[in-house]
Amino acid sequence: MSTSQGSFPPGPRPAEDVGPAALVAALEDAPSALWFVAGPGPRTLWANARARTLGPTPHDLPVVGDRPVADVVADVLRTGRPVTLSGVLAGDGPEVTVAVRPLAAGADPAAVLVLESTAEDQEPGSPRGGASGDVVEEVQHSLLPPSLPLLPDVRLSGSYHPASSGRVAGGDWYDAVSLGHGRLALVIGDAVGSGVPAASAMSRLRGAMRSSALRDPAPAAVLAALDDFAAQMDDVQGASVFYAVLDAATGALAYAAAGHPPPLLVEADGRATRLLVEARLPLGTVRGAATPVAAARLERGATLVLYSDGAVAAACLPPAAGLDRLTAVARAALADPETLGGEAAAGLAATIAAGMLTGGGRPDDVAVLVAHRRARSVEALRLDLLAVPAALPAVRRRLSAWLTALGMGEQDRVGVVVAVGEACANAAEHAYRDAEPGPMQVTAAVDVDGVLTVTVHDEGTWRPPDRDPGDRGRGLLIMRQLVDGMVVRGEHGTTVTLRTRLRQTPDQEPEHPVGGSGATVVVDREGADPVVRAAGDVDLVSSEQLRIRLLEASHGGTVRVELDLTAVTLFSSAAVRVVLAVAAIAEAEGWRLVVHAPDGGVTRHILEVSGLQRLVELR
Numbered sequence: 001m002s003t004s005q006g007s008f009p010p011g012p013r014p015a016e017d018v019g020p021a022a023l024v025a026a027l028e029d030a031p032s033a034l035w036f037v038a039g040p041g042p043r044t045l046w047a048n049a050r051a052r053t054l055g056p057t058p059h060d061l062p063v064v065g066d067r068p069v070a071d072v073v074a075d076v077l078r079t080g081r082p083v084t085l086s087g088v089l090a091g092d093g094p095e096v097t098v099a100v101r102p103l104a105a106g107a108d109p110a111a112v113l114v115l116e117s118t119a120e121d122q123e124p125g126s127p128r129g130g131a132s133g134d135v136v137e138e139v140q141h142s143l144l145p146p147s148l149p150l151l152p153d154v155r156l157s158g159s160y161h162p163a164s165s166g167r168v169a170g171g172d173w174y175d176a177v178s179l180g181h182g183r184l185a186l187v188i189g190d191a192v193g194s195g196v197p198a199a200s201a202m203s204r205l206r207g208a209m210r211s212s213a214l215r216d217p218a219p220a221a222v223l224a225a226l227d228d229f230a231a232q233m234d235d236v237q238g239a240s241v242f243y244a245v246l247d248a249a250t251g252a253l254a255y256a257a258a259g260h261p262p263p264l265l266v267e268a269d270g271r272a273t274r275l276l277v278e279a280r281l282p283l284g285t286v287r288g289a290a291t292p293v294a295a296a297r298l299e300r301g302a303t304l305v306l307y308s309d310g311a312v313a314a315a316c317l318p319p320a321a322g323l324d325r326l327t328a329v330a331r332a333a334l335a336d337p338e339t340l341g342g343e344a345a346a347g348l349a350a351t352i353a354a355g356m357l358t359g360g361g362r363p364d365d366v367a368v369l370v371a372h373r374r375a376r377s378v379e380a381l382r383l384d385l386l387a388v389p390a391a392l393p394a395v396r397r398r399l400s401a402w403l404t405a406l407g408m409g410e411q412d413r414v415g416v417v418v419a420v421g422e423a424c425a426n427a428a429e430h431a432y433r434d435a436e437p438g439p440m441q442v443t444a445a446v447d448v449d450g451v452l453t454v455t456v457h458d459e460g461t462w463r464p465p466d467r468d469p470g471d472r473g474r475g476l477l478i479m480r481q482l483v484d485g486m487v488v489r490g491e492h493g494t495t496v497t498l499r500t501r502l503r504q505t506p507d508q509e510p511e512h513p514v515g516g517s518g519a520t521v522v523v524d525r526e527g528a529d530p531v532v533r534a535a536g537d538v539d540l541v542s543s544e545q546l547r548i549r550l551l552e553a554s555h556g557g558t559v560r561v562e563l564d565l566t567a568v569t570l571f572s573s574a575a576v577r578v579v580l581a582v583a584a585i586a587e588a589e590g591w592r593l594v595v596h597a598p599d600g601g602v603t604r605h606i607l608e609v610s611g612l613q614r615l616v617e618l619r
Helices: 020-028 069-079 131-143 195-215 219-231 309-313 319-333 342-355 389-406 410-431 475-482 540-553 573-588 602-609
Strands: 033-038 043-047 083-088 095-103 110-117 154-161 172-180 183-190 240-247 252-258 264-266 272-274 294-297 303-307 366-373 381-386 439-446 451-458 485-489 494-501 519-524 531-538 562-571 594-596
Touching (some): 033 069, 069 083, 069 095, 069 110, 154 172, 240 303, 272 319, 303 319, 303 342, 309 319, 309 366, 342 366, 389 410, 410 439, 410 494, 519 540, 562 573, 562 602, 573 602
Parallel strands (some): 531 562
Antiparallel strands (some): 033 110, 083 095, 095 110, 154 366, 172 183, 183 240, 252 294, 264 303, 381 439, 439 451, 451 494, 519 531
């Protein structure tokens, strides 16, 4: 988040880190014990937090029954054949299952070792197949896009649903990349295999796709680049993908597929067809294979539904009947106009995926990406008001409603509304000092790439902020903390321009929410300083709520605030980044963030490992 005056968001951003760092972060806190080992020793290359608790050193492999797991690993490294072992963990431990799988990793043989408990306190009949399924689901969710572009002409909705059995989940993925000038890359694919290896292959394939699309987004160029990439990676070879470039303003669509089923096109009147796709072999199968590129148009009010094979398989029907079911479910989900506007549209992908379920669960994981072209573009907002404090509630109410219609989520709306409210408050308090109140104009618009621009203009006199404003006059700082960029000009009155790139989070899966039920974050204002209290699992979604509440309670970092994490049960790396950012703001403002975390607890340990004790006061 930029805090420099005059810094506007750039065009298309570089490909985000969806590779090894994200995978390691997801595996580190997995509930199963994980070791990555290599020959000929064997020697342990890496072990996660759970594994490190099972031996004096991270290199020690456990003993199950009377058999050292190191011997099992040596057999796997020598033969290249997987082995599964069950028994009691040495030292009167619980009943466990150990799975050792060979890996292709350079010249030396390598393997991954997964140990999970099968104790009676595990839920019987769990549809996720135990802790290993939780590992795969956590890894997969961490490697999917954390947000999707939010454009004025197109609403996107993405959702991933794991298979009922963790042993077959892990390879389906989707993505949407803003290419600039109102163009979007829409992608869905399926990596070969299952479990953590398939999730790893998926992450590298998605990273390669983003890198290729930002260099040359043409479908033929991207699939050629992915072909070359897959040919060099055994675990990526054979993956399927559908890739399209959509012009959001005109609806023009250019697309190609490699071994992947064609998307469903649902017109505004409910007619549904599948895009015509010329069959092509999966990625990396034949070097230099031709890539037929087709064209279509997404008319106003039409919707494109991209899906993985698992969406059809979820209905437990023959393929033709499964496709018919998918069509019926999609048409029903799109029949209500109210679900296509505002925040409701963000749940379309999850609604369609859930509609394909039967009582038997999911035999395969499901990825769905929905692109709905709005029937009408969102018109700009303009408010002409008198610059008086009494006008501020109307500004907040009208702006919040406009952002909701655009599809902006509540947490993001709070930041924008607070920033604009500060700009309006400055105009009401300072613009017409010692004179009758004059006009104030608020405008808001979104460009074709999803960059929101809000201006607050008055015709009064510009007054530079005091060098030391004390407890007042901190509005400029607050605004800079809540948006991507801000410019203030004092010619012909004062104009404050705020800009931020809009994004939306992927759909949440109601049946298996990642990281538990999420966190609750509230602000306690009873004491001398506000206290932000979090409880539950502070995951990727909840961490954004934590960020907004901390900035709101501290007025953008200008007043002292405390953070109470006593009731937190999971503290993700995204939450650590939030605390780092707020601690840095506090240090720049001359105060220190106080963080309450129980001594000896997991949250305290994460904060200490992250080095945050140097920036915050831990209590």
